[in-house]
Amino acid sequence: MANEIDGFNFEQRHGKSRVRIARVWKNSDGRHFIVEWNVNISLLSDCVASYIRDDNSDIVATDTMKNTVYAKAKECSELLSVEDFAIELAKHFTSFYNQVTTAIVKIVEKPWERVYVEGQPHEHGFKLGSEKHITEVILKKSGALRLTSGIEGLSLLKTTKSGFEGFIRDKYTVLPETRERMLATEVTALWRYSYEFLCIVPQQPRFFTEKYQDVKKVLMDTFFGPPKVGTYSPSVQSTLYQMARATLGRFPDIYSIQLKMPNLHFLPVNISNKDNQIVKFDDDVYLPTDEPHGSIEATLSRFWSKM
């Protein structure tokens, strides 16, 4: 919220960060479902008086925001996607309070996955996976929506079919050109859907959960290529672009995708003393590192924003 005050421009927002919640649903046939969410709420609201006149009468207390997370989760009688829960919260804040013009709700979901015991899905047993499903909803009172979903911490590695050649060489360059190296990264992907109004958001309960799985599969399949032969990567940049391109090619309701793909180096190991070479690198023994790492990121968007 921006206001002009005393001849200055004043912007403010307030909210509650890191509200942790787990919600369990128990089906009548004995199967349990669980989600664990870390919720961040930020409200743009007309409460300038609290900053400049010690008048809190227009403030939604951040403690109330926290309680709302638990109350709304209780109200959800069935398993729902993290996107749908973020939309529910944002809808509540923008419709219930006159003062609130925009709600920004970000949620990170912990990847609890059902375990298999004796080859069968367990009714109430879960283990923690690795990458996280995230979402950000920005909802205005008018119903105008910005819906972003993403993946955080998707660690991928391939032991071949990667190289890096033809880059600038100058007096500081020592990196040899290669057509054979390891490629390792930890993908952060953020994609924006083209559902720009509340009223056109798909209502099927599993829609965004399935879309998340589908996008993850397209990203991974493009990174690795076919199982027997793979796909040669001439650079992280090229692979990143192919992954973004495949996502926009496959999903017409995704308007843009941002990918961050650090290049996590696996350094060749060569060890010698003055008499012998103890270890000679033959694409087999590496020193894994994460510092320093290359940082490569890009956003690919359509020119039009509507489907």
Ligand SMILES: O=c1[nH]c(=O)c2[nH]c(=O)[nH]c2[nH]1
């Ligand atoms: O795929 C790569 N992209 C780079 O920009 C880069 N720079 C570097 O040193 N190694 C690599 N690898």
